[in-house]
Amino acid sequence: MPDFSRLVANLRISKILVVLGFCAFFSLSAGSKDPVSASTDTKIEAAVDHGEKHGGTHGEEKMDPGKMILDHISDAHDWHLWGHTSLPLPVIVYTKSKGLTFFMSSKFEHGTAAYQGFKLNEKNKLVWEDEKQTEAIYDLSITKNVAAMLIAVLVLLLIMIGMARTYKARQGKAPRGFHNLIEPLILFLRDDVAKSSIGPRYESFMPLLLTIFFFIFTNNIFGLIPIFPGGANVTGNIAITMVLALVVFLTVNLIANKYYWKHIFMPDVPVAMYLIIIPIEILGVVLRPFVLMLRLFANITAGHIIILGFFSLIFIFGAMSPVAGYAVSPVSVAFTLFMSLLEMLVAFLQAFVFTLLTAIYIGMAIEEHHHAEHH
Amino acid sequence: MELVTPAIGLVFWMLVTFSLLLLVLKKYAWKPILTSIKDREETIEKSLQEAANARAEMQKLHSQNEALLAEARAEREVILKEAREIKEKIIGEAKAAAEEEAKKLIARANDEIGKQKSAALDELRKEIASFSMNIAEKLVGKELENKDAQKALIAEQLGELSKSQSSAG
Numbered sequence: 001m002p003d004f005s006r007l008v009a010n011l012r013i014s015k016i017l018v019v020l021g022f023c024a025f026f027s028l029s030a031g032s033k034d035p036v037s038a039s040t041d042t043k044i045e046a047a048v049d050h051g052e053k054h055g056g057t058h059g060e061e062k063m064d065p066g067k068m069i070l071d072h073i074s075d076a077h078d079w080h081l082w083g084h085t086s087l088p089l090p091v092i093v094y095t096k097s098k099g100l101t102f103f104m105s106s107k108f109e110h111g112t113a114a115y116q117g118f119k120l121n122e123k124n125k126l127v128w129e130d131e132k133q134t135e136a137i138y139d140l141s142i143t144k145n146v147a148a149m150l151i152a153v154l155v156l157l158l159i160m161i162g163m164a165r166t167y168k169a170r171q172g173k174a175p176r177g178f179h180n181l182i183e184p185l186i187l188f189l190r191d192d193v194a195k196s197s198i199g200p201r202y203e204s205f206m207p208l209l210l211t212i213f214f215f216i217f218t219n220n221i222f223g224l225i226p227i228f229p230g231g232a233n234v235t236g237n238i239a240i241t242m243v244l245a246l247v248v249f250l251t252v253n254l255i256a257n258k259y260y261w262k263h264i265f266m267p268d269v270p271v272a273m274y275l276i277i278i279p280i281e282i283l284g285v286v287l288r289p290f291v292l293m294l295r296l297f298a299n300i301t302a303g304h305i306i307i308l309g310f311f312s313l314i315f316i317f318g319a320m321s322p323v324a325g326y327a328v329s330p331v332s333v334a335f336t337l338f339m340s341l342l343e344m345l346v347a348f349l350q351a352f353v354f355t356l357l358t359a360i361y362i363g364m365a366i367e368e369h370h371h372a373e374h375h
Numbered sequence: 376m377e378l379v380t381p382a383i384g385l386v387f388w389m390l391v392t393f394s395l396l397l398l399v400l401k402k403y404a405w406k407p408i409l410t411s412i413k414d415r416e417e418t419i420e421k422s423l424q425e426a427a428n429a430r431a432e433m434q435k436l437h438s439q440n441e442a443l444l445a446e447a448r449a450e451r452e453v454i455l456k457e458a459r460e461i462k463e464k465i466i467g468e469a470k471a472a473a474e475e476e477a478k479k480l481i482a483r484a485n486d487e488i489g490k491q492k493s494a495a496l497d498e499l500r501k502e503i504a505s506f507s508m509n510i511a512e513k514l515v516g517k518e519l520e521n522k523d524a525q526k527a528l529i530a531e532q533l534g535e536l537s538k539s540q541s542s543a544g
Contacts (some may be wrong), residue, residue, distance in 0.1 A: 153396050157396070164403060186408065207401035211400050239381035
């Protein structure tokens with residue numbers, strides 16, 4: 001697989017880039033100090049002072065890995081590129097009193113300024129400038145995650161529609177080039193996921209399963225690219241996974257046949273057991289998509305946290321002494337590289353698991369013959 | 376806690392994006408791709424089936440050919456055998472006929488020879504009788520009075536002669 005090895009090579013290059021990027025980020029960005037990070041570990045603070053005395057050339061700031069990681073994995077109103085450069089994103093706010101408000105996030109000047117009565121709080125959340133105001137704010141901004149998702153979706157659309165066009169042009173011929181990468185995935189999902197889990201009626205669910213799989217997979221992979229347009233924690237955001245799980249929940253329960261409902265409300269157990277079994281079954285209906293939501297969210301977020309954690313090691317040790325920082329960095333990069341490769345596997349695996357479970361739930365919902373035991 | 380609180384904006388945009396993505400991909404990507412893959416698989420399946428059929432057909436033709444050849448060979452054997460038999464029969468018959476004919480011819484020839492011989496002997500006997508008569512007349516000089524008695528005498532003599540002759544010959 002030459003594509004794969006090239007990807008790995010690119011990843012390695014981007015890791016080096018990201019090391020440089022993080023160096024630049026932490027050495028140059030002097031702003032955005034908030035009261036929370038002011039109370040950071042005194043040891044690190046002291047070490048930074050120490051480093052400043054010896055390092056001299058660049059003005060290092062206090063390093064708070066926890067905040068850095070949390071900033072990274074949560075959503076933002078602008079897309080941080082490097083140093084002080086951020087990509088402003090559109091802010092769309094709906095409030096009852098003001099209606100729909102639209103402006104660019106650069107108006108907030110990285111959270112330091114208020115605009116049109118709104119400001120960003122220390123958690124990068126849009127709030128009223130006047131903190132006493134309690135009116136609900138519907139923040140429909142194109143945030144970093146929305147933008148990253150849109151980019152991933154656009155790429156996905158381009159790839160898939162392009163592929164469809166090539167298929168039409170090369171009717172009946174063998175797959176070629178990029179097809180060889182995508183087609184096995186499609187065939188795998190069709191034969192080993194849909195066909196085996198859903199049964200003969202799999203065909204009508206293929207679009208949903210394929211869309212879920214490729215949406216998650218693309219966003220997972222984009223999340224692993226450390227530079228723009230990747231790096232956003234889209235599939236590790238609970239809102240995204242919630243909507244995906246909601247789609248699964250609605251699909252499964254709307255297509256479910258009488259056997260499925262009979263299994264829940266009139267299970268093959270003595271009537272006396274109904275009191276226990278029925279609530280469990282109903283709980284199961286809700287829990288299944290709920291677990292789907294949490295699994296994807298937790299796995300992807302954890303991956304991002306681990307990778308960033310390994311990077312933070314460089315800066316934590318660097319804060320103690322520059323020598324330690326330099327000494328730790330190869331180890332850190334090696335670990336990060338390893339984790340990134342592992343995360344590539346996880347990116348596929350989580351997309352696959354989500355799709356497989358969706359297929360299994362659909363299969364359970366439309367199964368014609370009633371089986372008493374398949375938990 | 377903030378990490379696990381879904382943001383309304385993201386939920387909204389995700390719903391919109393995912394629904395659109397699903398619709399667009401379904402219409403413009405998955406349907407054509409899946410149809411193409413299915414068509415291709417069917418084509419491959421059909422081609423393989425056809426190839427297998429052709430192979431079976433060829434096999435059948437081949438075995439038919441073999442059978443035909445074997446049959447022809449057997450027939451040739453039979454024909455040759457028959458021909459050999461006929462040849463032998465004809466030769467045998469011809470030989471038998473020829474022998475028969477030869478036997479017949481020899482028998483006829485023997486008959487003829489026997490007839491001729493006895494005729495010749497009779498002739499010879501008559502000749503000898505008349506010669507003897509003539510010789511006796513010439514020897515006696517005159518005709519004997521009792522011709523009959525003489526003739527009987529001669530016949531007796533000749534009878535003895537022919538007897539001794541036949542026993543000798």
